[in-house]
Amino acid sequence: MVDGRSSREAALAVARRLAAHGHRALFAGGAVRDRLLGREPGDHDVATAATPEEVEALFPGALTVGARFGVVVVPADGANIEVATFRADGRYVDGRHPDQVTFSDPPTDASRRDFTVNGLFEDPETGEVLDYVGGRADLSARLLRAIGDPEARFREDHLRLLRAVRFACALGFAIEPQTFVAVRRLAPLAADVSNERIRDEILKTLRAGRGRGLRLLARSGLLAVVLPEIEAMRGVPQPPPYHPEGDVFFHTALVLDRLDLSGAGPDECDALLLGALLHDVGKPPTRTTDPDGRIRFNGHDAVGAEMSAALLERLRLPGRVTEQVGALVGAHMTFPNLPKMRQNRLRRFLGAPDFPLHLALHRADCGASHGDLSLAAYCEERLAAFAGEPVLPPPLVKGRDLLAIGYRPGPRLGAILEWVRELQLDGVVHDAPEAVRRVLEAYPPDASESSGP
Ligand code: ATP
Ligand code: MG
Numbered sequence: 001m002v003d004g005r006s007s008r009e010a011a012l013a014v015a016r017r018l019a020a021h022g023h024r025a026l027f028a029g030g031a032v033r034d035r036l037l038g039r040e041p042g043d044h045d046v047a048t049a050a051t052p053e054e055v056e057a058l059f060p061g062a063l064t065v066g067a068r069f070g071v072v073v074v075p076a077d078g079a080n081i082e083v084a085t086f087r088a089d090g091r092y093v094d095g096r097h098p099d100q101v102t103f104s105d106p107p108t109d110a111s112r113r114d115f116t117v118n119g120l121f122e123d124p125e126t127g128e129v130l131d132y133v134g135g136r137a138d139l140s141a142r143l144l145r146a147i148g149d150p151e152a153r154f155r156e157d158h159l160r161l162l163r164a165v166r167f168a169c170a171l172g173f174a175i176e177p178q179t180f181v182a183v184r185r186l187a188p189l190a191a192d193v194s195n196e197r198i199r200d201e202i203l204k205t206l207r208a209g210r211g212r213g214l215r216l217l218a219r220s221g222l223l224a225v226v227l228p229e230i231e232a233m234r235g236v237p238q239p240p241p242y243h244p245e246g247d248v249f250f251h252t253a254l255v256l257d258r259l260d261l262s263g264a265g266p267d268e269c270d271a272l273l274l275g276a277l278l279h280d281v282g283k284p285p286t287r288t289t290d291p292d293g294r295i296r297f298n299g300h301d302a303v304g305a306e307m308s309a310a311l312l313e314r315l316r317l318p319g320r321v322t323e324q325v326g327a328l329v330g331a332h333m334t335f336p337n338l339p340k341m342r343q344n345r346l347r348r349f350l351g352a353p354d355f356p357l358h359l360a361l362h363r364a365d366c367g368a369s370h371g372d373l374s375l376a377a378y379c380e381e382r383l384a385a386f387a388g389e390p391v392l393p394p395p396l397v398k399g400r401d402l403l404a405i406g407y408r409p410g411p412r413l414g415a416i417l418e419w420v421r422e423l424q425l426d427g428v429v430h431d432a433p434e435a436v437r438r439v440l441e442a443y444p445p446d447a448s449e450s451s452g453p
Pocket of ligand 2: 030042043
């Protein structure tokens with residue numbers, strides 16, 4: 001990764017070399033938009049009149065990634081600069097890709113881009129902005145507007161439906177009304193976007209937009225298409241004493257807003273966002289109403305954990321994140337049981353590497369409903385009480401200790417080790433000799449196990 005500044009310098013060097021050989025070269029898309037917004041741009045993409053062959057000839061080591069689309073990746077100063085030939089797109093055939101592209105000029109290239117604020121160019125030498133699509137006015141008005149006829153543009157490329165919500169969140173913009181009408185009308189077309197693309201857009205939407213992102217996905221009609229399990233939470237009522245805030249969906253959006261992600265790494269952030277999104281996904285299918293009208297969601301944690309795993313596998317999330325999220329969802333109702341939990345289980349829960357994630361989700365869950373944080377406080381207290389000693393101390397007895405005194409490897413040995421570990425974590429045994437003595441008493445190595453003749 002290179003920072004925005006060095007990406008700009010690298011792209012500038014590439015643009016200069018193109019210009020020196022008589023090819024017009026401009027910064028395009030996101031970098032221009034972000035600079036005008038006073039934000040740190042991510043990558044600097046270059047749009048040029050040079051053909052891909054000409055670009056390749058000028059930059060040894062350049063790699064054509066999309067020959068058909070005229071995109072060449074040029075390594076420069078540790079950055080990879082995408083250099084794309086000005087183009088016009090042919091007919092879109094599969095709801096995603098044009099059947100052919102022809103090389104063109106900047107105004108034509110601007111008009112094949114998705115949203116006006118993404119359709120700006122910048123002269124890299126002078127900083128002059130070239131605006132053929134009204135992008136600057138929309139930047140000032142903070143509006144995300146499709147370039148040209150919104151319906152036609154979304155029909156061409158169905159991914160743009162999800163990009164509309166994503167950019168509205170990332171930029172904090174409203175979606176222009178005609179553009180939004182088109183998204184709502186054509187939302188069902190998002191069904192044929194690949195799961196990997198859906199995953200990327202949903203994650204970017206949640207990272208940037210949190211609860212707003214979720215609500216916008218719902219209002220646009222996209223949620224029902226790409227995440228029907230989450231759509232099912234809309235309008236599902238909850239018991240008012242615990243959930244004065246409203247239905248399951250509304251609660252979930254609030255939990256997303258309440259999450260404290262400070263200190264979490266990128267994968268942990270994703271796990272927390274997805275954990276918040278999915279923590280109550282088991283509620284719609286488990287909902288029952290008692291004769292007295294009380295609403296229950298028995299087992300929604302376990303059901304939700306299974307649903308989460310299936311959903312995240314479908315979206316091809318990394319296995320580690322899928323596991324973490326499943327654990328977060330499956331354990332989110334554990335908190336009320338902690339005060340009466342035996343020491344060893346409490347220690348295992350509090351001492352697990354992912355416990356901070358569980359606690360962060362729990363805090364957000366409480367904050368987004370009844371507001372009672374006493375169980376979180378209880379965890380903090382217990383952790384403080386364990387302070388000075390590891391919450392999960394190393395085992396007093398290991399397999400090799402028991403093998404050395406005549407036990408045989410196998411399931412029985414595993415069960416014995418587990419048993420004595422529980423005694424240790426419950427504070428019943430305190431040192432290794434005592435632990436071994438307890439094992440010998442309770443589970444003597446049976447005759448078949450003794451290694452002697
Ligand atoms: P980000 O900061 O997320 O990278 P970006 O604007 O650079 O934002 P990219 O997805 O990297 O977005 O695309 C670069 C540019 O290419 C966009 O600004 C837009 O002009 C154009 N573009 C990308 N995807 C599409 C698409 N599906 N349809 C039309 N134009 C697109
Ligand atoms: Mg980009």
